[in-house]
Amino acid sequence: MKREWVLNQESFNKLLALFDSDIERAAEKYEYMRATLIKLFECRGCHSPRDLADEVINRVARQLEEGKDIHPPSLVNYFFGVARNVLREHQRHPESTMATLDALAPAEHPAEDPDALFDQLSARYKSEQRLECIETCVAGLPPETRRLILSYYEGEEGIKIENRKRLAESLGIPINTLRIRVHRIRERLEKCVADCLGRAGE
Known part of the structure; x- marks a missing residue:
C-alpha cells in the first residue's frame, strides 16, 4: 500500500527557506501565501478551503523534499500554478473534499473564471508585496x-x-x-x- 506523504518539520523548514532566508520574514510570507490561497478557494465556493490550501503547500513541500530545484521568477505564480491543478482536480472529484450541498458556503464569485480569479489575487499579492518593499526601502x-x-x-x-x-x-x-x-x-x-x-x- 502506498504510504500517504506527511509534512514533517524538516520539509517545512525547507519550504520556509523558499520564501526568505530570514526565518521571521519567511514565516510572515508563508502565512500571507496560505491566507491568499484560502481566500482563493473560498471564492470558488469550496467546502474545505483551508484543506485545499494546505494541499497546495504540501505539494510544493513534497517537490522540495524529492529534490526539485524550485527557483521560479515569481514564487507566487508558482504556488498559484499548483493551486490551479488542485482546484481542477477538486472540481473533477468534488466528493473527495465536499460535504453535502446544504453544508456548502456560497461562492462569492460563482460565475467567475478560475484563471481570472487567480490573476486577480496574484496581482493583489504582488501589489501588496511592492508596497511593503517600498516602505522598507524608504525607511x-x-x-x-x-x-x-x-x-x-x-x-x-x-x-x-x-x-x-x-x-x-x-x-x-x-x-x-x-x-x-x-x-x-x-x-x-x-x-x-x-x-x-x-x-x-x-
Missing part, C-alpha cells in the same frame, strides 16, 4: 534623504508644485537641482525595491 534611507523624498511628493497634484518651490527655497537650491537630487534618490529606491521584490520571489 532604510538616511533621515535627511527620507525627509526630502517624502516632502517632495507630499500633497495633492495642484499643491505639489508650490510645496516643491518652498522645499527648494528652504534648501537654498534651484528647483532643477532639487529635481536632480530627487531623481537620484528615486534611482536608489527603484533598485532597492527591485532587489526586495527579487528576494520576495515576485
Whole structure:
C-alpha cells in the first residue's frame, strides 16, 4: 500500500527557506501565501478551503523534499500554478473534499473564471508585496534623504508644485537641482525595491 506523504518539520523548514532566508520574514510570507490561497478557494465556493490550501503547500513541500530545484521568477505564480491543478482536480472529484450541498458556503464569485480569479489575487499579492518593499526601502534611507523624498511628493497634484518651490527655497537650491537630487534618490529606491521584490520571489 502506498504510504500517504506527511509534512514533517524538516520539509517545512525547507519550504520556509523558499520564501526568505530570514526565518521571521519567511514565516510572515508563508502565512500571507496560505491566507491568499484560502481566500482563493473560498471564492470558488469550496467546502474545505483551508484543506485545499494546505494541499497546495504540501505539494510544493513534497517537490522540495524529492529534490526539485524550485527557483521560479515569481514564487507566487508558482504556488498559484499548483493551486490551479488542485482546484481542477477538486472540481473533477468534488466528493473527495465536499460535504453535502446544504453544508456548502456560497461562492462569492460563482460565475467567475478560475484563471481570472487567480490573476486577480496574484496581482493583489504582488501589489501588496511592492508596497511593503517600498516602505522598507524608504525607511532604510538616511533621515535627511527620507525627509526630502517624502516632502517632495507630499500633497495633492495642484499643491505639489508650490510645496516643491518652498522645499527648494528652504534648501537654498534651484528647483532643477532639487529635481536632480530627487531623481537620484528615486534611482536608489527603484533598485532597492527591485532587489526586495527579487528576494520576495515576485
